Structures are given as C-alpha cells and as structure tokens.
Amino acid sequence: MNVEMRDDKEDSKNEEETNRLLSESHESDEYEEKILIAEAEESDGEDLTVPPFSWKKLWMFTGPGFLMSIAFLDPGNLEGDLQAGAIAGYSLLWLLLWATIMGLMIQLLSARVGVATGRHLAVLCREEYPGWVGYVLWVMAELALIGADIQEVIGSAIAIQILSNGYLPIWAGVLITASDCFIFLFLENYGVRKLEALFAVLIATMGVSFAWMFGETKPSGKDLLMGILVPRLSSETIRQAVGVVGCVITPHNVFLHSALVQSRKIDPNKKGQVQEALNYYSIESSVAISISFIINLFVTTVFAKGFYGSKQANSVGLINAGQYLEDKFGGGVFPILYIWGIGLFAAGQSSTITGTYAGQFIMGGFLDLRLKKWLRAVITRSFAIVPTIAVALVFKTSEASLDILNEWLNVLQSIQIPFALIPLLTLVAKEQVMGVFKIGPVLERVAWSVAALVMIFNGYLLIDFFVSEVTGLLFGLAVATGTVAYIAFIVYLILHSGTFPSDLITLISKRFTSTGN
Structure with missing residues (x-):
C-alpha cells in the first residue's frame, strides 16, 4: 500500500511538473526559438553570482532595447520635437533630457518584470487582476495602440508623399505602409536577430538623415548647451513642455519591452542568470535610449534654428515641415526636403512594425489567445489600419485637419498612460511576483513619483484640451x-x-x- 501511495504521489508530482512546463511553453510561444546566451549551468537556483562582464554576451543581449527605443522616435515624437523647437526654441532641451531619463527608468522596470518572471506584462495583468479589470486594461491598451499606430502610419504616408514628389496621396501611403505587416512576418520567420538587424538599419537611417539636417542648418552650439543645462519654462511654452514629457512614455511600449526581453533564453529560476540578464539589458537599453535622445535633439534644434520667433512657428507640422525647411535653407547638395522625408519614412516604418509586434503580445497576453502568428499579426494590424485608412480618406492632406486629429490622438494616448504605469509599478514591487528581484522602497518611491509627474503633465493636457474643445x-x-x-x-x-x-x-x-x- 505504501508503495502504491508513493507511486500516486510521484505520478501527481510528474503531472504537475508537466502542466507547469506546458504552461510556461505556452506563455513564451511568441518566441518559438529563443536565442541561447550560454549553456545552462548546473548551479543552485538561489545563487546570485554573476559571471564577469563579457562584450560578446553584451552583443548577444543587444536588440530588444533598440526595438523598444523606436517608440521614442516615432512620427508623433518627431512632431512634438519640431513644434517644441519652432515655438520654444532651445529652452526645452533640458526637459527633453530628463523626460528621456524618466522614460528609460520606466522601460528598465518593464524589462525587469519580463526577465524575472519569464512572462510579459499583459500575461501578468491577466493573472494578477480580476477578470473584468483585465478586460478593461486590455481595451485601454488596444485604444492606446490604435491611437499611436494611426499617427505612425500617417507619418509614414506623409513621408511617402514627400519622396514621391506628391504623386502618391496620403491614403495610398497608408496602404503601402500596411504591407509592413508582411515584412515583419517574413523576417520573424528567419529569426529574431534578422528583425533586430532591420531596426538597426532603420535607426541608423534616422540618425544619418537628422544628423545631416543638423549639419546643414548649423544650430547654435552655445544655445544648445544652455538649453540642456539651464531649466527654463514659461507660460507660452507649457503646452510644448507637456508634449515633450507625454511623448516619451507610450502605453504599448511598456507592455512591449517586457515581452521583447524574453527573446533570449533565460531561466527565471536561476537567479544568477536573471541578474546577469538585467545587467546587460540595462546597459543595452541605456545605449539605445541615448541614441534616441541624440536624434530627438537633432530634430528639435534644427527647427529651433529655422523657425523660432518666425511667423511660421505656430503652423509647422509633419506635413509641411520638409517644405518649410526647403524654403528656409535651400536645396544644398541633397535637397533637405528629401532628407526629412527619408528620416520620417524610417521613423514611420519602424514604429508601425513595432506596433504590430506590441499588438500581438497585448492581445495574446490579455485574452490568452492560441492563434498562429500570421493570423494574430493580421488581426492586430487590421485594428489600426482600418481606422487609419478611414481617417486618411476623411482628413486627406489638410494641414489644419491633421493637426486637430493629432491633438485628439495625443489626448487618447495620454488617457491610457495610467493603465500601463500603475500595473507595472504594482507588479514590479510585489514579492509574490518578482521574488528577490522586486524593487526596493527607495526605487519604488522614485518610480511612483515619476509616474505621478507624467500623469499630472498629461492631466494638464487633458484639462486644457477639453476646456477648449468641449462644447454643448x-x-x-x-x-x-x-x-x-x-x-x-x-x-x-x-x-x-x-x-x-x-x-x-x-x-x-x-x-x-x-x-x-
């Protein structure tokens, strides 16, 4: 009898272990083939010993942070940069720096959740909150993603219109941009590193394009340095300041980064491996965000040099920015209009692909969907493309209409920010979820202070917008x-x-x- 009882216990234990492994396999099925960093070590799971720093390992971990940094460089951010430069000059560069640092801190917390738990934020929200709360959070994340994607797709369509000399209308550019879903699926089938290589090319394209514009326009180095080091804010530039802060934290990106870090094979039960991954991801993400800051700096200072204090300052936007630059600085060796168009195209294409990626994780995580990758990508892509085509047909190329649309979309995304930040900060400080990798009380207070600051800035934007727009x-x-x-x-x-x-x-x-x- 004792033998039978022992066998039953053993069978039950084996069944539980099998179910656990199947569950973990399902949770990480977004990555069919994870990148192996090192052979699994037969060390005690409690061991927090981290191997010495290795450049080779850093290279193996490099990729997720650069995909995440695209959200700091999307067309919505570029529009915020150019308006901040045109209206506020160099005076908000210090805020751009600190907003970027705050954004980096939030993204590092997102990566921490993903690495330490082996699950991404959408899955954890489904597990940790009551069912109705999970569904509300999913709807909010989808709305934020749709709003961001409309801006990104229209930004890419504007770039296509510029590069085609106006032959292709906005709606045609939207349809062309929709094809990036198939590019994404094609590259993902050949491995995560191929997809990361594409983003490296797109970020490099943005860097070269906007650095070229920076060199052509020759902004003041002294004013640039003063703008970064000396905090200045006036009542005339408060709206642009709110835009600068609001652009660096996008809800879908908070969800995305926690999933991207799982593309590397890390055993969450081996604490040394987890700590090592966190160290490398911190370095990699910091480098990626630093590059994004420099690119945003280029854009802001170019428009500060060209339009600050001019009659055109309040009317410059994505759709006319290239032509304004052309009229102001001339053609040069290579027309600045097309340099702007190339940079904007790279920003739009890269951000729409990451939007597709984020949409898969958000939908799959919150709803626990078991769909094939291509079907899930097409569904999530359609969520954004269908309303974007409708918007493009209604608004066409009217600058005033697109500006109004952009304000509404900024408000839509601002509304959703608390529904990504609050769950993230809740989970990353929970010992039941994070174990020994939960954040300490000091970092928790700092993180909540940053979140409160961002929500207050966005709250001001909402109040200002609705006071001026709500009638009836x-x-x-x-x-x-x-x-x-x-x-x-x-x-x-x-x-x-x-x-x-x-x-x-x-x-x-x-x-x-x-x-x-």
Whole structure:
C-alpha cells in the first residue's frame, strides 16, 4: 500500500511538473526559438553570482532595447520635437533630457518584470487582476495602440508623399505602409536577430538623415548647451513642455519591452542568470535610449534654428515641415526636403512594425489567445489600419485637419498612460511576483513619483484640451461622466497596488461606506 501511495504521489508530482512546463511553453510561444546566451549551468537556483562582464554576451543581449527605443522616435515624437523647437526654441532641451531619463527608468522596470518572471506584462495583468479589470486594461491598451499606430502610419504616408514628389496621396501611403505587416512576418520567420538587424538599419537611417539636417542648418552650439543645462519654462511654452514629457512614455511600449526581453533564453529560476540578464539589458537599453535622445535633439534644434520667433512657428507640422525647411535653407547638395522625408519614412516604418509586434503580445497576453502568428499579426494590424485608412480618406492632406486629429490622438494616448504605469509599478514591487528581484522602497518611491509627474503633465493636457474643445450640454455631460468613471478606475488600481498602508485603505473604505449609508 505504501508503495502504491508513493507511486500516486510521484505520478501527481510528474503531472504537475508537466502542466507547469506546458504552461510556461505556452506563455513564451511568441518566441518559438529563443536565442541561447550560454549553456545552462548546473548551479543552485538561489545563487546570485554573476559571471564577469563579457562584450560578446553584451552583443548577444543587444536588440530588444533598440526595438523598444523606436517608440521614442516615432512620427508623433518627431512632431512634438519640431513644434517644441519652432515655438520654444532651445529652452526645452533640458526637459527633453530628463523626460528621456524618466522614460528609460520606466522601460528598465518593464524589462525587469519580463526577465524575472519569464512572462510579459499583459500575461501578468491577466493573472494578477480580476477578470473584468483585465478586460478593461486590455481595451485601454488596444485604444492606446490604435491611437499611436494611426499617427505612425500617417507619418509614414506623409513621408511617402514627400519622396514621391506628391504623386502618391496620403491614403495610398497608408496602404503601402500596411504591407509592413508582411515584412515583419517574413523576417520573424528567419529569426529574431534578422528583425533586430532591420531596426538597426532603420535607426541608423534616422540618425544619418537628422544628423545631416543638423549639419546643414548649423544650430547654435552655445544655445544648445544652455538649453540642456539651464531649466527654463514659461507660460507660452507649457503646452510644448507637456508634449515633450507625454511623448516619451507610450502605453504599448511598456507592455512591449517586457515581452521583447524574453527573446533570449533565460531561466527565471536561476537567479544568477536573471541578474546577469538585467545587467546587460540595462546597459543595452541605456545605449539605445541615448541614441534616441541624440536624434530627438537633432530634430528639435534644427527647427529651433529655422523657425523660432518666425511667423511660421505656430503652423509647422509633419506635413509641411520638409517644405518649410526647403524654403528656409535651400536645396544644398541633397535637397533637405528629401532628407526629412527619408528620416520620417524610417521613423514611420519602424514604429508601425513595432506596433504590430506590441499588438500581438497585448492581445495574446490579455485574452490568452492560441492563434498562429500570421493570423494574430493580421488581426492586430487590421485594428489600426482600418481606422487609419478611414481617417486618411476623411482628413486627406489638410494641414489644419491633421493637426486637430493629432491633438485628439495625443489626448487618447495620454488617457491610457495610467493603465500601463500603475500595473507595472504594482507588479514590479510585489514579492509574490518578482521574488528577490522586486524593487526596493527607495526605487519604488522614485518610480511612483515619476509616474505621478507624467500623469499630472498629461492631466494638464487633458484639462486644457477639453476646456477648449468641449462644447454643448450633452457632450459636456458625456465627458463629465466618463471622467468620473476614469478617475474611479485609476483610484481602484492604486488602492489595489498596495502602495498605501493597509490601515489607510481601511480608513478610506470605512469613510466611503459610512458616507454611502
């Protein structure tokens, strides 16, 4: 009898282990073939010893951070850069630097969650929150992704229109850009490194294009340095300042980075491997974000030199920026209009592909879908392409209309930011989720302070926008109702995070209950 009981226990244990392995396999099925960094070591899982630094290993870990950094260089960011330069001159460069540092910190926390748990943020949200909360978070992430993708696709379509000398209208450029889904699928079939190589080429193209513009326009080095080192802010530039901060943190990118880091074969049960991966990813992401900062700096300073204080400052946008540059600085050896078009095209194409990538992880993670990659990519791509084509046909090439559209899309994404940041900061500080890799109290306070700052900046943008745009009793009532529900959900997420002491939450609950009675 004892033998039979032992066998039953052994069978049960084996079955549990099999189910666990199958579950882990499913959670990471986005990467059918992970990149092997090193042979698995037969060390104790509790061992936190990290091998010496290796340039070869750093190279093997290089890739996910550069894909993530594309969100700092998308057409929406470029438009924010050029408007900040044209309207505020060099005065907001210090804010661009610090906003980029804040964005880097958030992205490193996202990578930390992915490496330490072996699961990405969308999966963890599905597991850690009640079902209805997970569905709301999924809808919010999809809305943010659609808003970002519309900006990216239209930016790419504008670049195609520039490079075709105006022969191809915006809607045709949208259809051409939609084909990047098939490029993505083609390259992914040949391995993650091929996809990462494509992004390296696109980032290099942006770097060369905007550096060329920087060299052609010759901005003031002294003003540039003063802009970075001396904080300045005025009532006339507050809107551009909000745009600079809001652009560096995009909800879909927070979800994306936690999934990208799992393209390398890391055993989350071996603490030494996890710590080593975190060290290399921190270096790689910092380098990638530094490059993105330099490219954004080039764009801001070019437009500061060309249009700050001019009559055109308030009217410059993506669709006319190239022509304005051409009129201001002339053709040169290679027309600056086409240099701008090439850089914008690289930004648009790279960001739409990463949008497709992010869409797969978000949908698959929140909904626990078991679909083939090509089908999931087509579905997630259609979510953005269909409304984008509709938008392109309605707005056509009207500069004023596209500016209004861009403001609405910025507001849409700003609304979604808390629904990526709050779950991330909740999970990364949870010992049950992160184990020994949960962040400490100091870093947790800093992270929540950064999140609060970003949400306050975006809150200002929302209030400013709705005060100027909301007209009519019914529309105003709908906005007020939506705002109450929105704030209530944010409060729920914050209370669920465990950031506040339990006795404070109990006190608030009692007050709320007594008020209700």
